[in-house]
Amino acid sequence: MLRLQRTLAASKRAYHDLATLPGSRPVVSSGPPGYSAVSGHRVTVFGCTGFLGRYLVSKLGKMGTQVIVPYREEDEARIFKPMGDLGQIVRMEWDIRDENMIAECLRHSDTVYNLVGRDYETKNFDFRSTNAVGPGRIAKIAAECGVSQFIQVSHLDASKTSPSKFYQAKAEGEELVKEAFPTATIVRPGPLFGYEDKLLTNIAVWPIWWQLNNGETKIRPVHVLDVAQALANLLASPQYSRTLNLPGPSTLTYEYLLELVSSVTLNPPSRAPVLPKAVALALSKVAQSVWWPALSPDEVTRRYINDSDAPGDWDAVGVQPAEIESHALTYLRRYRSAENFVRPTVFPARPAVVSPLTRIC
Numbered sequence: 091m092l093r094l095q096r097t098l099a100a101s102k103r104a105y106h107d108l109a110t111l112p113g114s115r116p117v118v119s120s121g122p123p124g125y126s127a128v129s130g131h132r133v134t135v136f137g138c139t140g141f142l143g144r145y146l147v148s149k150l151g152k153m154g155t156q157v158i159v160p161y162r163e164e165d166e167a168r169i170f171k172p173m174g175d176l177g178q179i180v181r182m183e184w185d186i187r188d189e190n191m192i193a194e195c196l197r198h199s200d201t202v203y204n205l206v207g208r209d210y211e212t213k214n215f216d217f218r219s220t221n222a223v224g225p226g227r228i229a230k231i232a233a234e235c236g237v238s239q240f241i242q243v244s245h246l247d248a249s250k251t252s253p254s255k256f257y258q259a260k261a262e263g264e265e266l267v268k269e270a271f272p273t274a275t276i277v278r279p280g281p282l283f284g285y286e287d288k289l290l291t292n293i294a295v296w297p298i299w300w301q302l303n304n305g306e307t308k309i310r311p312v313h314v315l316d317v318a319q320a321l322a323n324l325l326a327s328p329q330y331s332r333t334l335n336l337p338g339p340s341t342l343t344y345e346y347l348l349e350l351v352s353s354v355t356l357n358p359p360s361r362a363p364v365l366p367k368a369v370a371l372a373l374s375k376v377a378q379s380v381w382w383p384a385l386s387p388d389e390v391t392r393r394y395i396n397d398s399d400a401p402g403d404w405d406a407v408g409v410q411p412a413e414i415e416s417h418a419l420t421y422l423r424r425y426r427s428a429e430n431f432v433r434p435t436v437f438p439a440r441p442a443v444v445s446p447l448t449r450i451c
């Protein structure tokens with residue numbers, strides 16, 4: 091009976107199953123909704139192996155979209171295998187400096203997401219090459235190959251006048267993408283939290299680095315799954331030539347986040363002294379001698395920059411962003427001791443929201 095229903099549903103077609111993208115490329119969806127559906131879209135997600143990228147690919151796969159997942163390290167790409175039906179997830183090796191490889195990855199796609207970004211420099215890639223020049227190159231090749239939709243993931247605080255080189259590079263990346271692909275959509279999420287984040291988990295392990303600026307820096311954290319859903323929704327309702335800000339629903343302070351983490355992990359708050367900025371910068375320079383990513387001087391600079399107060403464009407992407415308290419326990423419970431594991435959580439009182447935001451440097 092179920093099979094019969096499915097066959098009948100699959101054979102029905104409606105006007106909303108056909109979408110025509112710029113360049114007159116038709117996209118036809120078919121089948122019942124879910125893992126085995128066919129959304130008709132073919133999508134490339136550069137930067138898919140990162141924190142946000144993995145959630146986005148999972149959501150796209152669930153919608154029945156064929157996703158091309160470019161990877162640098164084979165082990166990082168294994169996670170994608172069960173995220174779509176057979177043949178729906180296509181893994182391809184790539185190098186951001188190789189134009190032919192980029193073209194191979196995107197030439198069959200109607201939509202390209204670029205999530206490539208790094209908030210620290212490495213021996214081979216500085217801020218500009220990863221966050222500006224690379225995205226510009228991908229956008230140029232996408233335009234040449236006739237891709238219909240380009241979605242560039244930037245940062246809420248991207249600004250050419252920012253004291254942070256990372257935020258400057260993100261702003262330059264937006265410009266280069268727009269130059270090469272004028273109808274591109276720029277998405278600017280706030281700081282992300284989730285299982286593999288560098289926010290809640292980092293505060294739980296290294297509170298001292300979040301006490302900088304006396305914890306007064308303002309932050310608008312947003313749930314990674316909300317941003318992934320917003321990006322996935324852009325397939326169904328594209329927002330051409332728009333810049334979409336996706337900050338979290340509340341403006342908080344680092345001080346509040348430190349208290350929140352302590353209230354959830356039930357570990358006492360850090361008693362370490364607040365480091366002066368000059369000392370933190372000097373220590374971060376010394377930390378650059380290790381071969382794993384450690385707190386960089388640019389990150390110290392960013393810890394003194396308030397998040398932009400730009401209003402959120404959540405209505406345009408059809409998502410209601412969640413408050414950090416509704417997910418904090420899920421992501422932080424692993425830092426509790428065994429005897430505290432099932433204890434109830436009492437959240438600290440919310441600070442009065444300070445607005446409009448001002449930059450502290």
Ligand SMILES: NC(=O)c1ccc[n+]([C@@H]2O[C@H](COP(=O)([O-])OP(=O)(O)OC[C@H]3O[C@@H](n4cnc5c(N)ncnc54)[C@H](OP(=O)(O)O)[C@@H]3O)[C@@H](O)[C@H]2O)c1
Nearest residue numbers: 137138139140141142162186205206207215279280281282
């Ligand atoms: N996380 C946040 O709080 C946050 C907030 C706002 C905006 N964003 C932006 O959102 C995007 C995704 O963030 P995320 O947290 O998922 O970042 P992430 O975990 O660091 O992942 C970054 C992705 O970019 C790729 N990548 C980095 N450098 C590359 C290079 N030189 N060549 C090729 N690929 C490179 C990485 O590939 P490998 O796996 O091969 O290294 C990875 O797939 C980024 O553009 C980021 O700037 C993040």
